[in-house]
Each structure stands twice: as C-alpha cells, then as structure tokens.
Amino acid sequence: YVTYNLEREIIFYIEEKPLLTLPSLYGITYLKGSRGRSNIDIVEEFIKADLKLIQYREKDLSQKEKLKECIKIRELTSKNNVTFIVNDDIDIALLVDADGVHIGQDDLPINRVRKLIGKNKIIGVSTHSPSQAKKAELDGADYIGVGPIFPTKTKVNVCKAVGLDYLKWVEKNISIPFVAIGGIKEANIDSVLSQGAKSVAIVSELTLSNDISSKVKAVIRKIEEKSYNE
Ligand code: 3NM
Numbered sequence: 245y246v247t248y249n250l251e252r253e254i255i256f257y258i259e260e261k262p263l264l265t266l267p268s269l270y271g272i273t274y275l276k277g278s279r280g281r282s283n284i285d286i287v288e289e290f291i292k293a294d295l296k297l298i299q300y301r302e303k304d305l306s307q308k309e310k311l312k313e314c315i316k317i318r319e320l321t322s323k324n325n326v327t328f329i330v331n332d333d334i335d336i337a338l339l340v341d342a343d344g345v346h347i348g349q350d351d352l353p354i355n356r357v358r359k360l361i362g363k364n365k366i367i368g369v370s371t372h373s374p375s376q377a378k379k380a381e382l383d384g385a386d387y388i389g390v391g392p393i394f395p396t397k398t399k400v401n402v403c404k405a406v407g408l409d410y411l412k413w414v415e416k417n418i419s420i421p422f423v424a425i426g427g428i429k430e431a432n433i434d435s436v437l438s439q440g441a442k443s444v445a446i447v448s449e450l451t452l453s454n455d456i457s458s459k460v461k462a463v464i465r466k467i468e469e470k471s472y473n474e
Pocket of ligand 1: 370371390392399425427428447449
C-alpha cells in the first residue's frame, strides 16, 4: 500500500503536463472601462464573438459580489467551452472551479499557488522584465503575460511601458506560452505580431467599444490572418 501511494506521488510530480495553447485573443473584463455594462454583459459579448479564454479581472467589487459574478461566468464559460481564469483571487477561483488563476509579481509565490490549486489548473503570471519571465518559467507558470508593451491607463501601478524589445526577448528565450499586453489596439497590433506574439490581450479598446462582439471578431480575424500568412 505504501509503495502504491509512493508511486502515485512520484507519478504526480514527474508526469509531463502538455503545454497550454493560448488563443489568439485573450479577453479580460474591465468594469471601469465598460460604458456602464456589467462584467457579465462583457463576458456574454466575448462569448458571442467566439473568444476562447476570458480572465475575470475586478479590482472594485466586494468578494461577495465577485463570487456571485464568477459563479455566473463559470456557468457561461463551461457551457460554451471557454477557458476561465480569475485574476489574483485564488479563493474565488477554487470556489467556482475556474480553469486557472492569473497572478502578479506581488502575489503569492507560484509554488504556493500551485499547492493550493493543483497541477491541472492554469497559472499565469504577469512579467515585466527578462528576469521575471525566466523566474516564472522556472517556477512552473503555465504562461506569462508580457507587458505593458505600450503605455496604458488600464492597470494602475504597473511599471512604465517595456516596449517591443522585451517581447522579442521573450519570443527568443522563453519556451512557455506568452501573451502580449498593455496599450495594444487594433491599429498597432501588427507591430506586436511581427515580434512573434501569437496571443494578444487587448482590454480597454474592446470593452469601450460600442459593439464589443464585432470588434472582437475583427481583431481575431486580423491576428489569425497574420499568423496564417507567416
Ligand atoms: N496587465 P489595455 S498591462 C491588465 O503589463 C494589464 O501586466 C498589464 O489594458 C501588464 O489593453 C494591463 O487597456 C492593462 O492597455 C492592459
């Protein structure tokens, strides 16, 4: 019995986990920049446009309100086969059985978060420099955020824009998936894609749009055309 359990434990740790595939467009909720629409409205628009991954990022609501929204979002994302990631809040991610969490540099260390959420869940980490990217990769992140590529007002207290050079560095030196983020718009997305980004997060330009689902569809088409032509 002891041997059996030990074996299971060893298999648990050495089993290779397949690399995550991030979709071309990574969606993030942004209540302040949503023109009065709720987080649920935004998620519904994203799903309508066939966005395949949605991160719930909410800095203003109470835990209670966040939990209520996340229960609903879990329902919607499960029904539509959409990956659901919760920003920062591990408790809520666990309670609603989200697919993963996204954490920043000042949150709990990756190995502790892994212990809490288990090996089958996704851990994403925001990184702003080569050393942070390397560390996240070594510590077992499933993907990293790379940014802010351009200046942004959406995330407060983030470092100043790191530009396209950092993105290029990640493309050359990091082997886990990455998503480019920060100040990216339909108008400047080509420069980001030319530096090797296969996945892009656009926040305010999507959530502020009058017709979110059409905008999302247009951006997805643009990214996928570019990858197809390469
Ligand atoms: N994370 P917008 S930048 C949520 O660099 C977030 O880690 C960033 O919003 C990072 O597309 C950012 O409106 C905000 O600029 C991105």
